[in-house]
Amino acid sequence: MTARGTxxxxxxxxxxxxxxxxxxxxxxxxxxxxxxxERAPVMLADLDAAIAAGDSAVAAHRAxxxxxxxxxxxxxxxxxxxxxxxRLADAGRLGExxxxxxxxxxxxxxxxxxxxxxxxxxxxxxxIVPRPA
Amino acid sequence: MSNELNELWRRRSVFTSETPSILLVDDEPTVLxxxxxxxxxDYRVVTATDGHGALEALDRQGxxxxxxxxxxxxxMDGIELLGHVRLKHPGVTRILxxxxxxxxxAISAINTGQVFRFLCKPCPTRELRDTVRDAMEQHRxxxxxxxxLDKTLRTSLQALFGCLELASPQAFAxxxxxxxxxxxxxxxxxxxNVWEIEVAAxxxxxxxxxxxxxxxxxxxxxxxxxxxEQRMIDAMPGIAARLLGEVPMLExxxxxxxxxxxxxxxxxxxxxxxxxxxxxxxxxxxAIEFESFISRGVTAENAxxxxxxQGDHEVAALAALRRIRGITTxxxxxxxxxxxxxxxxxxxxxxxxxxxxxxxxGRGITVTxxxxxxxxxxxxxxxxxxxxxxxxxxPAAPAVAA
Numbered sequence: 001m002t003a004r005g006t007x008x009x010x011x012x013x014x015x016x017x018x019x020x021x022x023x024x025x026x027x028x029x030x031x032x033x034x035x036x037x038e039r040a041p042v043m044l045a046d047l048d049a050a051i052a053a054g055d056s057a058v059a060a061h062r063a064x065x066x067x068x069x070x071x072x073x074x075x076x077x078x079x080x081x082x083x084x085x086x087r088l089a090d091a092g093r094l095g096e097x098x099x100x101x102x103x104x105x106x107x108x109x110x111x112x113x114x115x116x117x118x119x120x121x122x123x124x125x126x127x128i129v130p131r132p133a
Numbered sequence: 134m135s136n137e138l139n140e141l142w143r144r145r146s147v148f149t150s151e152t153p154s155i156l157l158v159d160d161e162p163t164v165l166x167x168x169x170x171x172x173x174x175d176y177r178v179v180t181a182t183d184g185h186g187a188l189e190a191l192d193r194q195g196x197x198x199x200x201x202x203x204x205x206x207x208x209m210d211g212i213e214l215l216g217h218v219r220l221k222h223p224g225v226t227r228i229l230x231x232x233x234x235x236x237x238x239a240i241s242a243i244n245t246g247q248v249f250r251f252l253c254k255p256c257p258t259r260e261l262r263d264t265v266r267d268a269m270e271q272h273r274x275x276x277x278x279x280x281x282l283d284k285t286l287r288t289s290l291q292a293l294f295g296c297l298e299l300a301s302p303q304a305f306a307x308x309x310x311x312x313x314x315x316x317x318x319x320x321x322x323x324x325x326n327v328w329e330i331e332v333a334a335x336x337x338x339x340x341x342x343x344x345x346x347x348x349x350x351x352x353x354x355x356x357x358x359x360x361x362e363q364r365m366i367d368a369m370p371g372i373a374a375r376l377l378g379e380v381p382m383l384e385x386x387x388x389x390x391x392x393x394x395x396x397x398x399x400x401x402x403x404x405x406x407x408x409x410x411x412x413x414x415x416x417x418x419x420a421i422e423f424e425s426f427i428s429r430g431v432t433a434e435n436a437x438x439x440x441x442x443q444g445d446h447e448v449a450a451l452a453a454l455r456r457i458r459g460i461t462t463x464x465x466x467x468x469x470x471x472x473x474x475x476x477x478x479x480x481x482x483x484x485x486x487x488x489x490x491x492x493x494x495g496r497g498i499t500v501t502x503x504x505x506x507x508x509x510x511x512x513x514x515x516x517x518x519x520x521x522x523x524x525x526x527x528p529a530a531p532a533v534a535a
Contacts, residue, residue: 016258017170028170035163064205064232068161071232071255083232 008129010114013074015128026122033115036073040066040108047085048101051094059097060089066104070111077107152177153269154196158187158214159203159230164254168201168230171258172265184209188217197225198272199265201252204231204238212238215246224275226268228252286382293376294335297342303353303484304341306495307424308334313497314420314457321453322416326385330413333389336377337417340369353495355429370394389413393421415447422446423454433458469520472508475500482522487515 014029043066050059067082081104085097121128154177157168165180172178179194181187183206191197200218204211215227229242232254242248249271250264298305312334319327341349348362358366370393377387388407392414419440426436437455440446467482477500485494485508493511494504500523511517 013255017167019171019173019258025170028166032163032166039163061207065161068159068203068232068254069163072161072164072167074255079232 009074009076010111011074011118011129013072014118014122018122018128029122030119033073033119036069036075037112037115040069040078043069044101044104044108047082047104051085051089051097051101054094056089056092056094059094060086063089073115075107075111078104078111081107153198153272154179154194155265156181156187156190156194156197156200156225158182158184158200158206158211160206161203164203167255168261171256171261173262176265183207184211184214184217187214188221191218191222191225195222197222199226199228199268201228201230201265204229204242212241212245215242215248219247224272224279226272226275228264228268230254230256282382286380289380290332290335293339297335297339300342301349303349303492303495304338304344306481306484306498307341307353307428308338309495309499310497311335311338311417311420311424314423314454315417317457318416318420318450318453321457322412322449324409324412324416326409326413329385330389330416332383333386333413334417334420336373336386336390337370337393337421338373339376340372343368343372352425353428355425355427355431367395385410385413389417393418412447416450419446419450419454467522467524470523471519472512472517472521475505475508475521475523477502477505478526479523480526482524485521486518487511488518489515491515493517 017029017032018025043062047059047062047066050062063082063086067079067086070076070078070082081100085100085104088094088097118128152175155172157165157178157180159165159168159180160182162182165182169178169180179190179197181190184202185208187200187202191200200215202211202214206214211229211231215229218225218227227246227248228250229238229246229248230252231238239251242251249268252261252264256264294305294308297308312331315334316327316331319330324330341352344352344365348358348365351358351362352366370390374387374391374394377383377390380387385407388410392410422440422443423433423436426439427433431439437451437458440454441451470479472485479500481494481496481498481500484492484496486492493515494508498504508517
Protein backbone atom coordinates (compact mmCIF):
# COMPACT_ATOMS: atom_id res chain seq x y z
CA MET A 1 0.00 0.00 0.00
CA THR A 2 1.46 3.38 -0.94
CA ALA A 3 1.64 6.34 1.34
CA ARG A 4 -0.71 8.31 -0.89
CA GLY A 5 -3.26 5.50 -0.60
CA THR A 6 -3.25 5.57 3.20
CA UNK A 7 -3.54 9.31 3.67
CA UNK A 8 -6.23 10.69 1.40
CA UNK A 9 -7.72 12.69 4.27
CA UNK A 10 -4.46 14.50 5.01
CA UNK A 11 -3.75 15.22 1.35
CA UNK A 12 -7.28 16.41 0.64
CA UNK A 13 -7.30 18.73 3.65
CA UNK A 14 -3.90 20.27 2.88
CA UNK A 15 -4.89 20.73 -0.76
CA UNK A 16 -8.04 22.47 0.45
CA UNK A 17 -6.04 24.81 2.67
CA UNK A 18 -3.72 25.78 -0.19
CA UNK A 19 -5.48 28.76 -1.64
CA UNK A 20 -2.60 30.61 -3.33
CA UNK A 21 0.11 27.94 -3.01
CA UNK A 22 2.75 30.59 -2.40
CA UNK A 23 5.76 30.37 -0.10
CA UNK A 24 3.99 32.13 2.74
CA UNK A 25 1.07 29.72 2.60
CA UNK A 26 3.34 26.65 2.50
CA UNK A 27 5.20 28.00 5.55
CA UNK A 28 1.85 28.47 7.33
CA UNK A 29 0.87 24.84 6.67
CA UNK A 30 4.28 23.56 7.81
CA UNK A 31 3.86 25.54 11.03
CA UNK A 32 0.34 24.18 11.52
CA UNK A 33 1.51 20.58 11.00
CA UNK A 34 4.52 21.05 13.27
CA UNK A 35 2.26 22.47 15.98
CA UNK A 36 -0.06 19.47 15.72
CA UNK A 37 2.75 16.90 15.75
CA GLU A 38 4.28 18.57 18.79
CA ARG A 39 1.05 18.88 20.78
CA ALA A 40 -0.74 15.67 19.80
CA PRO A 41 1.51 13.27 21.83
CA VAL A 42 0.99 15.45 24.91
CA MET A 43 -2.77 15.46 24.35
CA LEU A 44 -2.70 11.68 23.86
CA ALA A 45 -0.72 11.20 27.10
CA ASP A 46 -3.37 13.28 28.93
CA LEU A 47 -6.14 11.15 27.41
CA ASP A 48 -4.29 7.97 28.30
CA ALA A 49 -3.97 9.14 31.92
CA ALA A 50 -7.68 10.00 32.15
CA ILE A 51 -8.70 6.61 30.73
CA ALA A 52 -6.34 4.82 33.10
CA ALA A 53 -7.79 6.81 36.03
CA GLY A 54 -11.33 5.96 34.95
CA ASP A 55 -12.28 9.65 34.82
CA SER A 56 -14.98 9.71 32.15
CA ALA A 57 -15.58 13.48 32.11
CA VAL A 58 -11.90 14.36 31.70
CA ALA A 59 -11.37 11.55 29.19
CA ALA A 60 -14.29 12.77 27.08
CA HIS A 61 -12.94 16.33 27.11
CA ARG A 62 -9.41 15.24 26.18
CA ALA A 63 -10.60 12.88 23.47
CA UNK A 64 -12.70 15.71 22.06
CA UNK A 65 -9.73 18.11 22.05
CA UNK A 66 -7.45 15.66 20.22
CA UNK A 67 -10.27 14.80 17.81
CA UNK A 68 -10.70 18.47 16.89
CA UNK A 69 -6.98 19.05 16.37
CA UNK A 70 -6.64 15.90 14.23
CA UNK A 71 -9.75 16.51 12.15
CA UNK A 72 -8.55 20.03 11.46
CA UNK A 73 -5.64 18.57 9.45
CA UNK A 74 -7.56 15.68 7.93
CA UNK A 75 -6.00 13.02 10.21
CA UNK A 76 -9.19 11.01 10.01
CA UNK A 77 -7.79 7.82 11.63
CA UNK A 78 -6.87 9.66 14.82
CA UNK A 79 -10.08 11.72 14.75
CA UNK A 80 -12.19 8.58 14.35
CA UNK A 81 -10.53 6.75 17.26
CA UNK A 82 -10.92 9.85 19.46
CA UNK A 83 -14.60 10.17 18.50
CA UNK A 84 -15.10 6.56 19.58
CA UNK A 85 -13.26 7.14 22.88
CA UNK A 86 -15.31 10.30 23.50
CA ARG A 87 -18.56 8.44 22.81
CA LEU A 88 -17.60 5.61 25.17
CA ALA A 89 -16.59 8.11 27.87
CA ASP A 90 -19.84 10.03 27.51
CA ALA A 91 -21.76 6.74 27.73
CA GLY A 92 -19.92 5.75 30.93
CA ARG A 93 -18.27 2.81 29.17
CA LEU A 94 -14.69 3.98 29.55
CA GLY A 95 -13.50 0.44 30.21
CA GLU A 96 -14.09 -0.35 26.55
CA UNK A 97 -11.62 2.41 25.57
CA UNK A 98 -8.61 0.96 27.38
CA UNK A 99 -7.05 -0.14 24.08
CA UNK A 100 -7.56 3.18 22.34
CA UNK A 101 -4.38 4.96 23.50
CA UNK A 102 -2.25 2.22 21.91
CA UNK A 103 -4.15 2.40 18.65
CA UNK A 104 -3.91 6.17 18.72
CA UNK A 105 -0.14 6.07 19.19
CA UNK A 106 0.19 3.95 16.04
CA UNK A 107 -2.20 6.18 14.11
CA UNK A 108 -0.28 9.29 15.17
CA UNK A 109 3.06 7.76 14.13
CA UNK A 110 1.64 6.91 10.73
CA UNK A 111 0.18 10.41 10.39
CA UNK A 112 3.66 11.82 11.10
CA UNK A 113 5.07 9.79 8.22
CA UNK A 114 2.30 10.87 5.87
CA UNK A 115 2.80 14.53 6.77
CA UNK A 116 6.52 14.21 6.02
CA UNK A 117 5.70 12.84 2.56
CA UNK A 118 3.03 15.42 1.79
CA UNK A 119 5.13 18.37 2.91
CA UNK A 120 8.04 17.00 0.89
CA UNK A 121 5.81 16.85 -2.20
CA UNK A 122 4.64 20.37 -1.48
CA UNK A 123 8.18 21.71 -1.28
CA UNK A 124 9.10 19.83 -4.50
CA UNK A 125 6.19 21.33 -6.36
CA UNK A 126 4.54 17.95 -6.87
CA UNK A 127 0.75 17.72 -6.93
CA ILE A 128 -0.78 16.99 -3.53
CA VAL A 129 -3.86 15.22 -4.84
CA PRO A 130 -4.58 13.92 -8.31
CA ARG A 131 -6.42 16.59 -10.22
CA PRO A 132 -9.85 15.61 -11.55
CA ALA A 133 -9.77 14.55 -15.22
CA MET B 134 -9.10 27.87 30.28
CA SER B 135 -7.51 31.03 28.97
CA ASN B 136 -9.60 34.06 28.16
CA GLU B 137 -6.79 35.56 26.16
CA LEU B 138 -7.81 37.05 22.84
CA ASN B 139 -5.63 37.19 19.78
CA GLU B 140 -6.30 39.40 16.86
CA LEU B 141 -5.00 37.95 13.63
CA TRP B 142 -3.60 40.72 11.49
CA ARG B 143 -2.69 38.58 8.52
CA ARG B 144 -1.28 39.58 5.14
CA ARG B 145 -3.24 42.81 4.84
CA SER B 146 -1.83 45.12 7.50
CA VAL B 147 -4.47 47.87 7.36
CA PHE B 148 -8.22 47.46 7.70
CA THR B 149 -10.69 50.30 7.41
CA SER B 150 -13.71 50.90 9.60
CA GLU B 151 -15.76 49.43 6.75
CA THR B 152 -13.95 46.07 6.91
CA PRO B 153 -16.43 43.55 8.36
CA SER B 154 -15.31 41.77 11.50
CA ILE B 155 -15.67 38.10 12.36
CA LEU B 156 -15.28 36.55 15.80
CA LEU B 157 -13.99 32.95 15.82
CA VAL B 158 -14.42 30.89 18.99
CA ASP B 159 -12.75 27.51 19.58
CA ASP B 160 -10.69 26.04 22.42
CA GLU B 161 -8.28 24.46 19.91
CA PRO B 162 -5.78 27.13 18.76
CA THR B 163 -4.86 25.35 15.51
CA VAL B 164 -8.54 25.36 14.50
CA LEU B 165 -8.65 29.12 15.04
CA UNK B 166 -5.49 29.61 12.97
CA UNK B 167 -6.84 27.40 10.21
CA UNK B 168 -10.19 29.15 10.04
CA UNK B 169 -8.45 32.52 9.98
CA UNK B 170 -6.30 31.33 7.08
CA UNK B 171 -9.27 29.90 5.20
CA UNK B 172 -11.24 33.14 5.48
CA UNK B 173 -8.58 35.03 3.53
CA UNK B 174 -7.94 38.74 3.77
CA ASP B 175 -11.37 40.28 3.28
CA TYR B 176 -12.29 40.33 6.95
CA ARG B 177 -10.90 41.53 10.24
CA VAL B 178 -10.65 38.33 12.29
CA VAL B 179 -10.67 38.24 16.09
CA THR B 180 -10.41 34.99 18.04
CA ALA B 181 -11.40 33.79 21.50
CA THR B 182 -10.65 30.44 23.13
CA ASP B 183 -13.78 30.21 25.28
CA GLY B 184 -17.28 31.61 25.71
CA HIS B 185 -16.43 34.22 28.33
CA GLY B 186 -13.58 35.55 26.19
CA ALA B 187 -15.96 35.68 23.23
CA LEU B 188 -18.55 37.75 25.14
CA GLU B 189 -15.77 40.08 26.29
CA ALA B 190 -14.57 40.48 22.71
CA LEU B 191 -18.12 41.24 21.55
CA ASP B 192 -18.37 44.01 24.14
CA ARG B 193 -14.91 45.49 23.65
CA GLN B 194 -13.66 44.70 20.16
CA GLY B 195 -16.83 44.92 18.09
CA UNK B 196 -18.91 45.58 16.23
CA UNK B 197 -18.90 42.14 14.68
CA UNK B 198 -20.97 41.04 11.70
CA UNK B 199 -20.56 37.29 12.27
CA UNK B 200 -19.57 34.93 15.08
CA UNK B 201 -18.48 31.34 14.36
CA UNK B 202 -18.38 29.18 17.46
CA UNK B 203 -17.24 25.69 18.30
CA UNK B 204 -19.85 23.50 20.00
CA UNK B 205 -18.10 21.63 22.80
CA UNK B 206 -16.04 23.95 24.99
CA UNK B 207 -15.42 23.93 28.74
CA UNK B 208 -17.58 26.13 31.02
CA MET B 209 -19.86 27.44 28.29
CA ASP B 210 -20.75 25.42 25.19
CA GLY B 211 -21.38 26.90 21.77
CA ILE B 212 -25.17 26.78 22.06
CA GLU B 213 -25.14 28.67 25.36
CA LEU B 214 -22.68 31.20 23.95
CA LEU B 215 -24.75 31.81 20.81
CA GLY B 216 -27.85 32.12 22.98
CA HIS B 217 -26.12 34.96 24.91
CA VAL B 218 -25.01 36.53 21.62
CA ARG B 219 -28.59 36.43 20.33
CA LEU B 220 -29.84 38.29 23.41
CA LYS B 221 -27.01 40.81 23.81
CA HIS B 222 -26.02 41.35 20.16
CA PRO B 223 -29.04 40.32 18.09
CA GLY B 224 -27.64 41.86 14.90
CA VAL B 225 -24.63 39.50 14.86
CA THR B 226 -25.16 36.52 12.54
CA ARG B 227 -24.42 33.26 14.38
CA ILE B 228 -22.78 30.12 12.95
CA LEU B 229 -22.12 26.88 14.85
CA UNK B 230 -18.96 25.02 13.79
CA UNK B 231 -18.99 21.55 15.24
CA UNK B 232 -17.76 18.00 15.02
CA UNK B 233 -20.99 16.90 16.75
CA UNK B 234 -23.40 16.48 13.92
CA UNK B 235 -26.10 14.88 16.03
CA UNK B 236 -29.75 15.80 15.89
CA UNK B 237 -29.94 17.03 19.51
CA UNK B 238 -27.14 19.56 18.90
CA ALA B 239 -28.81 20.81 15.76
CA ILE B 240 -32.17 21.23 17.51
CA SER B 241 -30.58 23.12 20.42
CA ALA B 242 -28.55 25.30 18.06
CA ILE B 243 -31.66 26.32 16.17
CA ASN B 244 -33.99 26.71 19.15
CA THR B 245 -31.62 28.33 21.65
CA GLY B 246 -29.00 30.05 19.53
CA GLN B 247 -31.21 30.64 16.49
CA VAL B 248 -28.13 29.97 14.38
CA PHE B 249 -27.92 30.99 10.78
CA ARG B 250 -25.87 27.96 9.65
CA PHE B 251 -24.48 24.75 11.09
CA LEU B 252 -20.96 23.88 9.77
CA CYS B 253 -19.35 20.46 10.25
CA LYS B 254 -15.65 20.08 11.12
CA PRO B 255 -13.38 20.15 9.27
CA CYS B 256 -15.08 22.64 7.01
CA PRO B 257 -13.86 22.88 3.39
CA THR B 258 -12.60 26.34 2.45
CA ARG B 259 -15.17 26.93 -0.30
CA GLU B 260 -18.07 25.99 1.96
CA LEU B 261 -16.73 28.17 4.78
CA ARG B 262 -16.27 31.20 2.54
CA ASP B 263 -19.68 30.79 0.89
CA THR B 264 -21.34 30.47 4.29
CA VAL B 265 -19.56 33.52 5.68
CA ARG B 266 -20.45 35.52 2.56
CA ASP B 267 -24.13 34.58 3.06
CA ALA B 268 -23.87 35.39 6.78
CA MET B 269 -22.44 38.82 5.95
CA GLU B 270 -25.35 39.45 3.60
CA GLN B 271 -27.78 38.34 6.31
CA HIS B 272 -26.10 40.75 8.75
CA ARG B 273 -26.32 43.57 6.20
CA UNK B 274 -30.04 42.94 5.65
CA UNK B 275 -30.78 42.80 9.38
CA UNK B 276 -28.73 45.97 10.02
CA UNK B 277 -30.43 47.81 7.14
CA UNK B 278 -33.87 46.77 8.34
CA UNK B 279 -33.00 47.89 11.86
CA UNK B 280 -31.73 51.25 10.58
CA UNK B 281 -34.91 51.86 8.59
CA LEU B 282 -37.01 50.93 11.61
CA ASP B 283 -34.93 53.22 13.88
CA LYS B 284 -35.24 56.12 11.46
CA THR B 285 -38.96 55.54 10.97
CA LEU B 286 -39.50 55.43 14.71
CA ARG B 287 -37.38 58.53 15.36
CA THR B 288 -39.03 60.64 12.67
CA SER B 289 -42.54 59.39 13.57
CA LEU B 290 -42.00 60.45 17.17
CA GLN B 291 -40.70 63.84 16.01
CA ALA B 292 -43.83 64.26 13.90
CA LEU B 293 -46.07 63.18 16.78
CA PHE B 294 -44.48 65.61 19.23
CA GLY B 295 -44.48 68.26 16.50
CA CYS B 296 -48.27 67.86 16.37
CA LEU B 297 -48.39 68.36 20.14
CA GLU B 298 -46.35 71.55 19.71
CA LEU B 299 -48.77 72.85 17.07
CA ALA B 300 -51.88 71.85 19.02
CA SER B 301 -50.68 73.05 22.42
CA PRO B 302 -47.44 75.02 22.75
CA GLN B 303 -47.95 75.12 26.51
CA ALA B 304 -48.22 71.33 26.81
CA PHE B 305 -45.28 70.83 24.47
CA ALA B 306 -43.11 73.20 26.50
CA UNK B 307 -44.14 71.47 29.72
CA UNK B 308 -43.31 68.09 28.16
CA UNK B 309 -39.91 69.46 27.09
CA UNK B 310 -39.15 70.70 30.58
CA UNK B 311 -40.09 67.35 32.09
CA UNK B 312 -38.03 65.51 29.45
CA UNK B 313 -34.95 67.65 30.12
CA UNK B 314 -35.29 67.08 33.85
CA UNK B 315 -35.78 63.34 33.34
CA UNK B 316 -32.69 63.22 31.09
CA UNK B 317 -30.62 64.98 33.73
CA UNK B 318 -31.96 62.66 36.45
CA UNK B 319 -31.17 59.55 34.39
CA UNK B 320 -27.61 60.69 33.80
CA UNK B 321 -27.22 61.57 37.48
CA UNK B 322 -28.52 58.13 38.46
CA UNK B 323 -26.43 56.37 35.80
CA UNK B 324 -29.51 54.78 34.18
CA UNK B 325 -29.45 53.09 30.78
CA ASN B 326 -32.31 53.38 28.29
CA VAL B 327 -32.30 57.18 28.66
CA TRP B 328 -33.93 57.72 25.26
CA GLU B 329 -36.88 55.51 26.20
CA ILE B 330 -37.42 57.39 29.45
CA GLU B 331 -37.13 60.76 27.68
CA VAL B 332 -39.63 59.63 25.02
CA ALA B 333 -41.94 58.46 27.83
CA ALA B 334 -41.62 61.93 29.41
CA UNK B 335 -42.73 63.60 26.17
CA UNK B 336 -45.43 60.98 25.58
CA UNK B 337 -46.81 61.42 29.11
CA UNK B 338 -48.05 64.87 28.06
CA UNK B 339 -49.64 63.86 24.73
CA UNK B 340 -53.02 63.51 26.40
CA UNK B 341 -52.94 67.26 27.11
CA UNK B 342 -54.46 67.85 23.67
CA UNK B 343 -57.76 66.58 25.11
CA UNK B 344 -57.81 69.10 27.98
CA UNK B 345 -59.97 72.22 27.90
CA UNK B 346 -57.77 75.37 27.81
CA UNK B 347 -58.73 76.33 31.37
CA UNK B 348 -57.60 72.94 32.73
CA UNK B 349 -54.41 73.05 30.69
CA UNK B 350 -53.67 76.48 32.10
CA UNK B 351 -54.11 75.21 35.65
CA UNK B 352 -51.93 72.18 34.89
CA UNK B 353 -49.24 74.39 33.41
CA UNK B 354 -49.31 76.66 36.46
CA UNK B 355 -49.34 73.72 38.87
CA UNK B 356 -52.61 74.86 40.39
CA UNK B 357 -54.83 72.55 42.44
CA UNK B 358 -57.69 70.97 40.50
CA UNK B 359 -61.22 69.89 41.45
CA UNK B 360 -61.93 66.15 41.21
CA UNK B 361 -63.54 66.23 37.76
CA GLU B 362 -60.56 68.10 36.30
CA GLN B 363 -58.05 65.90 38.13
CA ARG B 364 -59.70 62.89 36.47
CA MET B 365 -58.92 64.46 33.09
CA ILE B 366 -55.26 64.75 34.09
CA ASP B 367 -55.23 61.19 35.44
CA ALA B 368 -56.54 59.97 32.09
CA MET B 369 -53.60 61.46 30.15
CA PRO B 370 -51.18 58.48 30.47
CA GLY B 371 -53.92 56.12 29.26
CA ILE B 372 -54.50 58.28 26.18
CA ALA B 373 -50.78 58.26 25.35
CA ALA B 374 -50.59 54.48 25.93
CA ARG B 375 -53.48 53.94 23.51
CA LEU B 376 -51.83 56.17 20.90
CA LEU B 377 -48.47 54.41 21.13
CA GLY B 378 -49.62 50.93 22.12
CA GLU B 379 -49.15 49.29 18.73
CA VAL B 380 -45.88 51.03 17.73
CA PRO B 381 -43.01 48.51 17.40
CA MET B 382 -39.98 49.03 19.68
CA LEU B 383 -41.92 51.30 22.06
CA GLU B 384 -43.12 48.53 24.37
CA UNK B 385 -41.06 49.77 27.34
CA UNK B 386 -42.03 53.38 26.67
CA UNK B 387 -45.71 52.41 26.78
CA UNK B 388 -45.14 50.44 29.99
CA UNK B 389 -43.48 53.46 31.60
CA UNK B 390 -46.36 55.73 30.59
CA UNK B 391 -48.91 53.17 31.79
CA UNK B 392 -47.03 53.04 35.09
CA UNK B 393 -47.99 56.68 35.67
CA UNK B 394 -51.70 55.87 35.78
CA UNK B 395 -53.27 56.09 39.22
CA UNK B 396 -54.57 52.61 40.12
CA UNK B 397 -58.20 52.25 41.17
CA UNK B 398 -58.70 55.97 41.50
CA UNK B 399 -55.96 56.16 44.15
CA UNK B 400 -52.57 57.76 43.58
CA UNK B 401 -50.68 54.54 43.90
CA UNK B 402 -48.41 53.00 41.31
CA UNK B 403 -49.67 50.38 38.90
CA UNK B 404 -47.57 47.26 39.46
CA UNK B 405 -44.91 46.60 36.79
CA UNK B 406 -42.49 43.68 36.73
CA UNK B 407 -39.47 45.16 34.92
CA UNK B 408 -36.88 46.86 37.18
CA UNK B 409 -35.97 49.37 34.44
CA UNK B 410 -39.62 50.33 33.97
CA UNK B 411 -40.21 50.61 37.73
CA UNK B 412 -37.20 52.91 38.11
CA UNK B 413 -38.18 54.95 35.05
CA UNK B 414 -41.72 55.42 36.38
CA UNK B 415 -40.30 56.64 39.69
CA UNK B 416 -37.98 59.12 37.97
CA UNK B 417 -40.71 60.38 35.66
CA UNK B 418 -43.25 60.80 38.47
CA UNK B 419 -40.69 62.77 40.48
CA ALA B 420 -39.94 65.00 37.48
CA ILE B 421 -43.66 65.67 36.79
CA GLU B 422 -44.35 66.45 40.43
CA PHE B 423 -41.30 68.69 40.68
CA GLU B 424 -42.34 70.55 37.53
CA SER B 425 -45.79 71.16 39.05
CA PHE B 426 -44.27 72.61 42.23
CA ILE B 427 -41.90 74.87 40.28
CA SER B 428 -44.74 76.03 38.01
CA ARG B 429 -46.66 77.01 41.14
CA GLY B 430 -43.75 79.24 42.13
CA VAL B 431 -42.41 76.94 44.86
CA THR B 432 -38.62 77.01 45.20
CA ALA B 433 -36.68 73.90 44.20
CA GLU B 434 -35.56 73.28 47.76
CA ASN B 435 -39.10 73.54 49.15
CA ALA B 436 -40.47 71.40 46.33
CA UNK B 437 -38.02 68.60 47.13
CA UNK B 438 -38.81 68.84 50.86
CA UNK B 439 -42.54 68.66 50.09
CA UNK B 440 -42.06 65.67 47.78
CA UNK B 441 -40.03 63.93 50.47
CA UNK B 442 -42.91 64.49 52.87
CA GLN B 443 -45.36 62.84 50.47
CA GLY B 444 -43.51 59.58 51.06
CA ASP B 445 -44.27 58.01 47.69
CA HIS B 446 -41.25 59.15 45.69
CA GLU B 447 -38.04 57.19 45.11
CA VAL B 448 -35.42 58.33 47.61
CA ALA B 449 -32.69 58.02 44.95
CA ALA B 450 -34.68 60.20 42.53
CA LEU B 451 -35.16 62.90 45.17
CA ALA B 452 -31.47 62.84 46.08
CA ALA B 453 -30.54 63.15 42.40
CA LEU B 454 -33.04 65.99 42.01
CA ARG B 455 -31.45 67.83 44.90
CA ARG B 456 -27.97 67.40 43.40
CA ILE B 457 -28.85 68.54 39.88
CA ARG B 458 -31.05 71.47 40.97
CA GLY B 459 -28.31 72.65 43.28
CA ILE B 460 -26.09 73.07 40.23
CA THR B 461 -28.55 74.43 37.68
CA THR B 462 -30.19 77.10 39.85
CA UNK B 463 -26.83 78.81 40.38
CA UNK B 464 -26.07 78.85 36.67
CA UNK B 465 -29.36 80.21 35.34
CA UNK B 466 -30.25 83.88 35.24
CA UNK B 467 -33.07 85.09 33.01
CA UNK B 468 -32.68 88.36 31.12
CA UNK B 469 -35.10 90.52 29.15
CA UNK B 470 -34.84 90.54 25.35
CA UNK B 471 -36.72 91.95 22.39
CA UNK B 472 -37.91 89.08 20.19
CA UNK B 473 -35.44 90.16 17.50
CA UNK B 474 -32.59 89.79 19.99
CA UNK B 475 -33.23 86.13 20.76
CA UNK B 476 -30.48 83.77 19.62
CA UNK B 477 -30.25 80.05 18.97
CA UNK B 478 -29.35 78.16 22.14
CA UNK B 479 -31.09 80.52 24.60
CA UNK B 480 -33.79 79.01 26.80
CA UNK B 481 -37.19 80.72 27.07
CA UNK B 482 -37.73 81.53 30.77
CA UNK B 483 -41.32 82.77 30.66
CA UNK B 484 -44.11 81.89 28.22
CA UNK B 485 -44.08 84.08 25.12
CA UNK B 486 -47.66 85.33 24.74
CA UNK B 487 -49.67 87.47 22.37
CA UNK B 488 -51.33 90.60 23.76
CA UNK B 489 -54.65 88.71 23.73
CA UNK B 490 -53.16 86.22 26.23
CA UNK B 491 -52.62 83.34 23.79
CA UNK B 492 -49.49 81.36 24.70
CA UNK B 493 -47.35 81.02 21.56
CA UNK B 494 -44.15 79.49 22.95
CA GLY B 495 -44.02 77.78 26.34
CA ARG B 496 -41.27 78.48 28.85
CA GLY B 497 -38.37 76.04 29.03
CA ILE B 498 -38.10 75.65 25.25
CA THR B 499 -34.63 76.05 23.73
CA VAL B 500 -34.46 78.60 20.92
CA THR B 501 -33.83 77.05 17.51
CA UNK B 502 -33.68 78.49 13.98
CA UNK B 503 -37.17 77.08 13.41
CA UNK B 504 -38.51 78.72 16.54
CA UNK B 505 -37.05 82.09 15.47
CA UNK B 506 -38.78 81.69 12.09
CA UNK B 507 -42.07 80.95 13.85
CA UNK B 508 -41.73 84.01 16.08
CA UNK B 509 -41.05 86.16 13.01
CA UNK B 510 -44.21 84.80 11.40
CA UNK B 511 -46.24 85.40 14.58
CA UNK B 512 -45.06 89.01 14.67
CA UNK B 513 -46.67 89.57 11.27
CA UNK B 514 -50.02 88.27 12.55
CA UNK B 515 -50.33 89.23 16.22
CA UNK B 516 -48.70 91.65 18.61
CA UNK B 517 -46.36 89.93 21.06
CA UNK B 518 -45.82 90.93 24.65
CA UNK B 519 -42.27 92.18 24.96
CA UNK B 520 -39.75 92.02 26.42
CA UNK B 521 -39.46 88.26 26.57
CA UNK B 522 -37.39 86.54 29.23
CA UNK B 523 -34.68 84.04 28.32
CA UNK B 524 -31.70 82.36 29.89
CA UNK B 525 -28.38 82.73 28.10
CA UNK B 526 -26.49 79.42 28.27
CA UNK B 527 -23.31 79.40 30.27
CA PRO B 528 -20.57 78.31 27.83
CA ALA B 529 -18.78 76.53 30.67
CA ALA B 530 -21.86 74.52 31.68
CA PRO B 531 -22.14 70.89 30.53
CA ALA B 532 -24.43 70.45 27.54
CA VAL B 533 -27.91 69.09 28.21
CA ALA B 534 -29.36 66.78 25.56
CA ALA B 535 -32.17 68.39 23.59
